[in-house]
Amino acid sequence: MAVGDVSAVAALEERCFSSWTLGQIETELDRKTGLVLVAASSFGEVQGWCCGFLTGSEAELLKVAVGPQWRRQGIAKGLLQELCNQFRARNGERIFLEVRSQNLPALQLYTKLGWVEVGCRKGYYKEPADDALVFVSKLQ
DSSP: OOGGGHHHHHHHHTTSTTOOOHHHHHHHHHOTTEEEEEEEOTTOOEEEEEEEEEETTEEEEEEEEEOGGGTTSSHHHHHHHHHHHHHHHTTOOEEEEEEETTOHHHHHHHHHTTOEEEEEEEEEETTTTEEEEEEEEEOO
């Protein structure tokens, strides 16, 4: 993701659940071990984005979001696969994520892609309150 994409990503976030602020997005661009990816239409319109970081052999997916009008078109899947490919190329061995227990579309996607639930963090999310399910996927 380029600095010029930040405002478009922030605008997309405003239309998504558990949205991130402009400041949170900008912070990810500065993370030394981080990776930020953007999916855009052929016209340059930001359709989705994701970010994560790698520490040693373990990575963490921090965020994946797709604009409401582009959901269920494989964008999130493509972003996740590319993020995992890039962390694998950097010698990552596994990647973790947290997801709301009530986010059924995300849970279906992660399960379909082979992620495995390994834990639960009770009361992790606020507004609305929800548990976080912890998933892991092998990168090798």
